[in-house]
Amino acid sequence: MPLLESIWTLIVTYLAPFVFVLSLVVFVHELGHFLVGRACGIKVDAFSLGFGPEIAHFTDRWGTRWRLALLPLGGYVKFHGDANGASATDHEAVAAMSAQERAGTFAAQSIPRRAATVAAGPIANFILALAIFTGMFYVQGRDVLIPRVDTLIEGGRAALAGFHKGDLVTAIDGRKIESFGEMQRIVTASGDVTLKFSVLRDGAPVELTATPERREIKTAFGPERIGILGISSSGASENWSKKYFSLPAAAVEAGHETWYVISRTGSYLGGLAVGRESPQQLSGPLRIAEVSGEVAKSGFWPLINLAAILSISIGLLNLLPVPLLDGGHLLYFAAEALRGRALTEQVQEWGFRFGMAFVAGLMIVATYNDVARLTMQWLNLG
Structure with missing residues (x-):
C-alpha cells in the first residue's frame, strides 16, 4: 500500500x-x-498528440486521423506526401500519385x-x-513592489557605486522604472554591463553608474548566470500595491511580458552558441515535470x-x-x-x-x- x-x-x-x-x-x-x-x-493525414503506441483516435470527415499516443513528450502533424512527422518528403510516394492527389501534398x-x-x-x-x-x-492584475533600496550588500557593486539605503530608483539608462521587479529584470539581464541609474535620495535626484556582477545562482530551472547588483527590498507590506488593467492594457502588458521572456531566452541561446552561457542550464522533461509539480x-x-x-x-x-x-x-x-x-x-x-x-x-x-x-x-x- x-x-x-x-x-x-x-x-x-x-x-x-x-x-x-x-x-x-x-x-x-x-x-x-x-x-x-x-x-x-494541404491534406493532413494525421494529427498526433504524443509519440509511440496509440491510446485513442478518431478520423474526421476530411480524412485526418487524430491520435492520442502514450508518450506525452511532443507531437506532430503529418501532411499528405510526408515520409514522417518531421515533414520530410516521401519522394517515391509523391511520384506515384496522380496529379490531383499530388496537388494536396505539402511538397507541391x-x-x-x-x-x-x-x-x-x-x-x-x-x-x-x-x-x-x-x-x-x-x-x-499585477503586484507591484516599490523600487526602493532597503538593504545593501557590503562590498557589492551597488555599495561600491554609491547607492544608499532608502534610495528610490526611478530610471535605468533613461528607461522609467515603476517596480522593484522591473529593476531586477534589467539588472539580471545586464551582467558585466554598465548601467546608469537615476534615483531619488531624500527627494533629490542623484545619478549613479554601476555594473552588475555576472554570477551563477540556483533557480527553479537549474543554475543560471545573471547580473547581481547587491541590493534588495524588505518586501514590507506597505511597499506593495496591486495594479489592475483594462483588457486592452492587459494585452499591452502581456506583449511586454512575452517580449521579456523572448529576449531572455534568445539571449541565453545566443550565449550558449558562443560559449558565454553554460549548457548546465539546459533542462529536460524530468526538470520540467519537477517544476510543474512544484508550481502546481x-x-x-x-x-x-x-x-x-x-x-x-x-x-x-x-x-x-x-x-x-x-x-x-x-x-x-x-x-x-x-x-x-x-x-x-x-x-x-x-x-x-x-x-x-x-x-x-x-x-x-x-x-x-x-x-x-x-x-x-x-x-x-x-
Whole structure:
C-alpha cells in the first residue's frame, strides 16, 4: 500500500501537471501547423498528440486521423506526401500519385504557403503566451513592489557605486522604472554591463553608474548566470500595491511580458552558441515535470504562467535554423527561393541527419543535467 500511495502521489503531484502543461503547449504548436496547412489546401493525414503506441483516435470527415499516443513528450502533424512527422518528403510516394492527389501534398505547395504552414507552429506558441498573460493580468492584475533600496550588500557593486539605503530608483539608462521587479529584470539581464541609474535620495535626484556582477545562482530551472547588483527590498507590506488593467492594457502588458521572456531566452541561446552561457542550464522533461509539480502546488495561475513561459521557449527553439526543426525548414525554403530550385535530396538528407544529431545532443545534455541534479539532491538528502 505505501508503494501504491507513493506512485499515486507522484502521478497527481508531478506527472499530471507536467502532462497538462506540455500537452497544452504542444497541441497549440501543432494546431498552428494544422490550421494554416489546411487553409493552404494541404491534406493532413494525421494529427498526433504524443509519440509511440496509440491510446485513442478518431478520423474526421476530411480524412485526418487524430491520435492520442502514450508518450506525452511532443507531437506532430503529418501532411499528405510526408515520409514522417518531421515533414520530410516521401519522394517515391509523391511520384506515384496522380496529379490531383499530388496537388494536396505539402511538397507541391508554393514556397510562401509552405513557409506560412511551418512558421505557424512557433507563432501559435507566441499567441498562446500572449493569451495566457493577457488573461492573467486582466483577471489578477499585477503586484507591484516599490523600487526602493532597503538593504545593501557590503562590498557589492551597488555599495561600491554609491547607492544608499532608502534610495528610490526611478530610471535605468533613461528607461522609467515603476517596480522593484522591473529593476531586477534589467539588472539580471545586464551582467558585466554598465548601467546608469537615476534615483531619488531624500527627494533629490542623484545619478549613479554601476555594473552588475555576472554570477551563477540556483533557480527553479537549474543554475543560471545573471547580473547581481547587491541590493534588495524588505518586501514590507506597505511597499506593495496591486495594479489592475483594462483588457486592452492587459494585452499591452502581456506583449511586454512575452517580449521579456523572448529576449531572455534568445539571449541565453545566443550565449550558449558562443560559449558565454553554460549548457548546465539546459533542462529536460524530468526538470520540467519537477517544476510543474512544484508550481502546481501554488495554484492554477502559476501553472498556466509556466505554460506560457514554456510555450515561448518551445517556439523560439523551433525557430533555430537547424534541419528537423521549423527554422531548418524555413532555411531550406529561403535557399530554394534564392536558387530557384530546391536543394538536392542528398543535401536535405544530410541536413536532416545533422538536425537529428543536434536535437538528440540537446536532449542528452538536458537529461544528463536533470539526472545529475536529482542524484545530487538524493545524495544530499541521504
